[in-house]
Structures are given as C-alpha cells and as structure tokens.
Amino acid sequence: MARRIVFQMCVTAWWVCLLGDSLYAAEPFYQGKTLRVIVASAAGGGSDIVARLMMRHLPRHIPGHPTIIVENMPGAGEIVGTNYVYGKAKADGLTALFATGTPINQLIELPGIEFDITRMPIIGGSSESVAAFIRNDKTGVKSARDLLHPKSQIIIGGSGYGSIKDVSMLAALNLLGVKNPTYVTGYGGAGPIRLAYERGEVNFTQETAVGIARSVLPWVREGWTSILYQVGFLDGKGNVIKDPAWRELGIEAPSIAEVYRGIYGKEAAGPPWEAEKALIGGYSLTRMMAVAPKTPPALIADLRQGFQAMGKDQNFLREWIKSQGSPPRLVSGDEAAKIAVSILKAPREAVNILKKLALP
Template sequence: MRRRMVALATIVMVVLGLADSSPLQAQSFFAGKTVRIIVGLAPGGGFDTYARLVARHLGKHIPGSPAIIVDNMTGAGGLISANHLYRVARPDGLSLAHVPGTLLLGQVLGQPGIEFDARKFEYIGATVKEEVVCSLTKASGITSVEQLMSAKTPVKIGAVAPGAPTDNTPRILKAALGLPIQVVTGYKGTAEIRLAAESGEVAGACWAWESMRATWRKSLDAGEAIPILQVTSKPLPGLSRVPLAIDLAKTDEARRLIQVGIQDGSAYSRPFMAPPGTPKERVQILRKAFQETLNDKALLAEAEKAKLTLDPVAGEDLQKLVTDLFTLDPAFVEKLKAVLYK
C-alpha cells in the first residue's frame, strides 16, 4: 500500500511538474530574444501600420517579454517575404510575416513565383477582416461609379503587383462589371499609390477601407478622395450611399467572381503567420499572445485614436479557411486564373 501511494504521489508530481514547465520553458526561450515581424509591403501603408501597432504591444503578452521588431521586405506584392518565410526563416517562433492573404489564394490559382504551400504555414491570427473600397480623387473627374462606367478612355488604377489586393480587385471588377479600367502596377505599397493618385499619375485605387480611412484620412475628410464603390456584402458604416459592386453584376458568373475572388477573402486577407515546422507549443503561445494583444487597453486606445478598425480572426480559424481554399471547383479556378494572370 505504501509503495502504491508513493508511486501515485510521484506520478502526480511529474504531471504537475510538466504542467508547470510549459510557461517556464516558454519564458526561458523567449527571454532576451527578438521576434521579427516581416511586412511584405512598404512603410506607411496599411499592412505596415497594423504590424507596427501589434509590435508595440505584443512583447508584453509573450512569456519572457521578448523585443518585437518590424522589418519591411518589399517586392512582388508581398510574395518575396512570403517565400522567405517559407524557405529561409528559421521555424523557431522568432519569425513572423504579415502579407496579403490574396497570395494564399494565388497558390490555388497557380500564381507565378509562388514557392510556398499555404497549408503548411502556422497561422497566428489576423487583426481585421479586410473590406475593400475603391476611391478615386476628385481631380480625376470621376466621382461616382456611374461616371466610371461611362468613361470614354480607360481610368488608371494604382496597384502593387499580381496577387496583391490592389491588383486583384480592379482586375476582377473589370471582368465582372465591364469597367473601363487600366491597372497600373509596380508600386511598393498603398503609400506610394496615394502619392501617385494625389499627383495625378493614377486616378485612385482599391484596397481595405480600414487601412484607407486611416492612412488617406486627410484627403477623404477634405473630399479630395472619394469612395465610389465598395466590394462588400453590405454597406460599411458611413458609406450607405456608396454602391455595392456585387449589386451591379448582371450574371451569376460575375457575382461569383466578385464573391469568391474578393469578398470571401475578407477573413484571411491580413494574416500573421509563422514558418512551417514552428514548434506547436510556441505557435500556441504566439496565438494566445496575439489575441491578448488585440484586447490590450493601450493598443485599443491607440487604434481608436488612429481610426484603425480591429476585428480579430483566430489563428485556428485562419488555418481552416486556408485549407478550404483548396476545395474550389477546378473550372472556376481556371476562370479566375484567366482574369487575374492572363
């Protein structure tokens, strides 16, 4: 009996020791280290703005309080940084990337240059669901979607690169609605696109309203930049008079292009992710810290002041959404591929 009690006590102590060791091990691993967030687009744009907001608060929610830095690795609309995370970054929990989720769909569509398998990334979470709005400058002379539709010459829309939301959105709208659009690609991010629009190089662009209203706020408030079309399932707050793109579609195929190619990507459009092979316990620690960060009072106050919307998506949910992308109908995949890359 005594031996049995001693054995039982030993087992209990071992179990408790293992339970207690996890946070201690995490603290000892992250303490004194630096977590690097690689942003696939240029400084001053929406991805950069959200990444830096998270970076200022994330460290205190990770055991060991590591330093957090943001590193912009631009090129090909975020593709360079996504490939880097997959092929080069060490899977140790100290490397994250924040890139356009449209690249994940890009793999399904056979986008050239992709060297990753989106299903193998470890998804940490997303700060917001992306709701896309197209805005043009008052100086362009196009202040409504009706004027855009009746334009006699193609209207120049700024974009980053194939696979980026700024590029995919106008290409899909051109195909689905017959809009007279010329996509001008090659900008490093929305910060450069804003400057190009204000100088008259392009008429405007389409990207996340959450980002646009924060980073282009002065022009929007002054009426110098005007939202003319929202690519959303329902009107966004403050945009009740701006038409929905899907309501202008005249065929089922056109509606599906808008729905699948743009709107369905809302939840996975702004992922934070880690390399494949990152230890599961560190992935869970980062996921928990990410969610805690987005509920941090200091972060919430900062976001409100900057007019940055927060609508978090859990890492586990992102993982499932990405997996589901690979179940799209092959015939529709070919149609969408033709719209975006040919």
C-alpha cells in the same frame, strides 16, 4: 506483507507529489526566449507598420512573455519571406511570418512560390476594408450603375502589376461588364495614386477605409468624387458580408454583389464572380501571422491565445486607432485558416481570369 504494501504506497505517493510539483513549477515554453517575426515586405510600408505595432503588444499576452524581434525579408511580392519561414526556418515556434496577400499569391501561382499556406498554422490575421471611388466631374459616373455608360474614358490608377489592389479593381470592372477601361499602374501605393487622381491622370481607384476617411471624404463633400462600392469580406463559411465601418463613416456603400444585382437583376455567378469572390477573401485576410509546418500544437495554441488576448488589450486598441484611424478587424487563427482554404478553392476558370488580369 503489510509493511511492504504500506512502503509501496508511500513511494507511490512520493512520486505523485514530486511529479505534481514538477508540473506546477514548469516554466512556460516562451519564458526567456526570443520570437523572431519575419515581415515579408520592406521596412516602413503598411504591413511593416502594422506588424511592428502588433509585436509591441503581443509579448504581454503570450505565456512566458517572450522578447519579439522583427526582421524584414522583402522580395518577389512577399514570396521570399514566406518561402523562408515555410521551408527553411525551424519548426520550433521561435520564427513566425507576417505577410500580406499570401493566399492570393498562391492562388494565382506567382513565379517562385515554394509554400503551401494550408500547411502553415495561422496564428491570426487582420482584414482591410476597401472601397472604389471615381471622379464624377471627369466621367459623369455618380453611382456604380453609371460605370456602364461613362461620359469619358475610365482610367484606373494602380500600385503595380499583380498587386491585390490592381487585380481587385480589374476583376470588379470585368464582373460588372465595364468595357475597355484604361489601366495605368506602377504608382507604388495609395499616396502617389491619390496625387495622380487629383491631377486628373487617373480617375478611378480604391483605398482602405482609413485612407478614404482621411483623404477622400473631403472630395466627396466637395462634390467631384463619388464612392461606388465596397469590396466587403468573406466570413468563415465563405459568405460575402459588408463592413459596417462604411456606415460609421456616413457612407452607404453597396457591396459589389449588390451592385451586380442592381444592374442585372440577378445574383452574380460564374467564373467572373468566383474570381471576384476570391479577391474578397483576400481582403478578408489581408495580413496574417503564421508559423512553419509541423510546429508543435502546444506552441501554436500559446501564440493563438496571445493573439486573441491582444485584440482585447485597451493599450493595443488605442495605439491601433491612433495609427490606423479606426478599430482593428482581427481574425482568429482558426477563422483565418478557413478563409485561406476558401480562397484556394476558387475554380480553375476563375484562377485563369485572375492570372490574366495580373499580367502586364
């Protein structure tokens, strides 16, 4: 009897040791594997540049250090690529999405959407701070308060119907009560809009902190351009916060909420404010990396861990600053998911405003 007990104890100990050695020796899932990242926009654009910059550094921080390949899948305002990862890619952690403005696209129910961003685990994201500026020599507008009484017509310069840039400007002017601005769009991006602005074809637009620092500040110093307000960000609780980047550039840019309060003496409220707030959320999660629904939680954790660690990588930070002109504002996967949900909670009346503003 005693011998049997001793034998059983030895066998049990042997299995425990064997199991421990197996667990210890197990390779990370991503070791030797390839992670395919679908960029939902065209090659060479802003999102593609940022995606490729991130993907050069991310493999070092994912357990197992996978190879990452980037594939562009543009179409229908980034809907094609997002639909693919959501509904067609395997939920095996080996395909990820990199897209811009996804929650706003879903909110305003653009045609062709087959995805639900709340079901896609978000690995991480980034925010872009933007501010509006105007030709004061053409309009007489030197501060946001002056928008209500311009000396000549305000002419908005936009990228394209339905873009977050265009809808954001239109929603802000709608909130502030600016009457009948002229809207000229189809320029495609910041560079062509800037040229049209210099030529006087348009006199009001908005850009990121990077674009303003590089191209617009000289016009401000020359005295013929005024920066009116910053859009700001939403935090994980849905509160509007200002971006300190503007103060670092020497620009005291009020938030759109502060501008409203200064004009009307009360806090912004109602559907026009909820519409603007949704767009503020859109810039709070300008770009995001996500995977298909039902991706195993352990793989989501590995990818999120890598994304967070990348944000502290000095080599990554140096390349980002060299490329983008200022440090990144990265958003964790958990925070990004909360921002996406807060955007999609916009009241129906606010959604209807945004849908109307997105139409030609």
